[in-house]
Amino acid sequence: MTTVPDKERLPAQAGFVVEIDKLKRVLRRNTLMDGSRRENDAEHSWHLGMMAMVFGEYAPEGTDLDRVIAMLLVHDIVEIDAGDTFIYDTLAVELQEKAERAAADRIFGLLPAGQTATLRGLWEEFEERRTPEARFAKALDRLAPMLANHHNEGGSWVRHGVTARQVMEKVQIIREGSPALGDYAAELVRLSVARGHLTPA
Amino acid sequence: MTTVPDKERLPAQAGFVVEIDKLKRVLRRNTLMDGSRRENDAEHSWHLGMMAMVFGEYAPEGTDLDRVIAMLLVHDIVEIDAGDTFIYDTLAVELQEKAERAAADRIFGLLPAGQTATLRGLWEEFEERRTPEARFAKALDRLAPMLANHHNEGGSWVRHGVTARQVMEKVQIIREGSPALGDYAAELVRLSVARGHLTPA
Ligand SMILES: [Ca+2]
Numbered sequence: 001m002t003t004v005p006d007k008e009r010l011p012a013q014a015g016f017v018v019e020i021d022k023l024k025r026v027l028r029r030n031t032l033m034d035g036s037r038r039e040n041d042a043e044h045s046w047h048l049g050m051m052a053m054v055f056g057e058y059a060p061e062g063t064d065l066d067r068v069i070a071m072l073l074v075h076d077i078v079e080i081d082a083g084d085t086f087i088y089d090t091l092a093v094e095l096q097e098k099a100e101r102a103a104a105d106r107i108f109g110l111l112p113a114g115q116t117a118t119l120r121g122l123w124e125e126f127e128e129r130r131t132p133e134a135r136f137a138k139a140l141d142r143l144a145p146m147l148a149n150h151h152n153e154g155g156s157w158v159r160h161g162v163t164a165r166q167v168m169e170k171v172q173i174i175r176e177g178s179p180a181l182g183d184y185a186a187e188l189v190r191l192s193v194a195r196g197h198l199t200p201a
Numbered sequence: 202m203t204t205v206p207d208k209e210r211l212p213a214q215a216g217f218v219v220e221i222d223k224l225k226r227v228l229r230r231n232t233l234m235d236g237s238r239r240e241n242d243a244e245h246s247w248h249l250g251m252m253a254m255v256f257g258e259y260a261p262e263g264t265d266l267d268r269v270i271a272m273l274l275v276h277d278i279v280e281i282d283a284g285d286t287f288i289y290d291t292l293a294v295e296l297q298e299k300a301e302r303a304a305a306d307r308i309f310g311l312l313p314a315g316q317t318a319t320l321r322g323l324w325e326e327f328e329e330r331r332t333p334e335a336r337f338a339k340a341l342d343r344l345a346p347m348l349a350n351h352h353n354e355g356g357s358w359v360r361h362g363v364t365a366r367q368v369m370e371k372v373q374i375i376r377e378g379s380p381a382l383g384d385y386a387a388e389l390v391r392l393s394v395a396r397g398h399l400t401p402a
Pocket of ligand 1 (some may be wrong): 277342
């Protein structure tokens with residue numbers, strides 16, 4: 001750490017900070033929990049960071065929760081260029097991957113080299129889902145829209161005709177990051193089916 | 202850490218996660234950097250967390266950046282009940298403090314006791330501005346709208362007739378958290394005066 005910035009360094013960092021303001025205009029499929037409008041990626045990322053703090057005890061022992069939080073704040077930034085993809089559209093998910101790598105090159109590349117590597121590394125770690133931190137972060141990312149839909153009469157599940165079977169695939173991803181949160185998510189699915197917000201098939 | 206949640210604990214935590222969704226509907230005075238709409242507290246908090254990661258090297262040596270990030274994610278949650286106050290309105294700031302303490306009691310009180318203490322502690326630490334972490338977090342909170350206004354032709358400075366002298370008081374708060382970011386903020390003020398986005402007096 002230093003308090004004497006190199007002349008080039010701080011303006012480059014500020015340029016990145018200004019650029020990522022655009023994440024506030026990338027809209028997701030789900031709405032806020034009151035249904036009033038669609039959620040954007042920036043506020044979603046904040047909510048996930050808070051979920052990591054609050055649900056941290058359900059991560060596997062030894063999980064570095066600070067890295068989970070950093071990963072969650074960074075994980076959607078590539079969508080500034082690549083947009084959001086609804087997670088039940090398999091073809092779009094594949095095309096998305098190319099676009100996201102190009103976006104990562106451009107956006108994280110605005111930073112000084114060391115920070116480019118750090119932030120891109122967090123994004124890649126999240127995507128690869130090989131560390132306990134990444135698996136827990138992904139679990140929270142999958143749990144969040146389930147909580148939102150559950151608290152908003154089915155929300156995007158109802159609008160897009162999603163089935164309980166499709167959601168249970170996401171529950172499996174949650175379980176891989178946190179068995180306790182997986183159980184909780186499965187319970188939300190059961191309740192949503194019982195209320196008619198998810199079709200059982 | 203445990204993967205076996207107490208029956209009461211996880212639903213209480215989920216209740217808190219659902220409650221803080223409301224922060225996405227608390228609007229600030231400043232707009233997004235493109236001027237398209239007002240910014241909300243949740244996306245603002247995400248942006249500050251990212252700023253802590255990117256500008257972390259300008260914090261005093263030994264600053265715990267992970268605690269800075271946690272503090273920034275939590276710092277505005279009380280505004281769910283207490284609303285946002287424009288930082289140049291001194292009277293409102295005083296009335297605000299009472300409302301914010303009541304809000305902290307209610308909202309953080311939704312969590313299990315240990316977490317209530319942790320999150321409320323982070324909020325109080327931020328407000329008291331006695332630790333290097335809190336001073337750096339506050340510096341970023343003050344720098345963010347300056348960056349936004351600077352990149353949006355004066356933004357809320359122009360709309361509310363704010364003067365360079367008023368903004369320089371905020372620059373002092375930034376300097377107390379980070380001398381380098383204070384210098385940078387002072388430079389933004391000089392540029393904004395030169396461009397006619399801030400009146401010199
Ligand atoms: Ca604030």
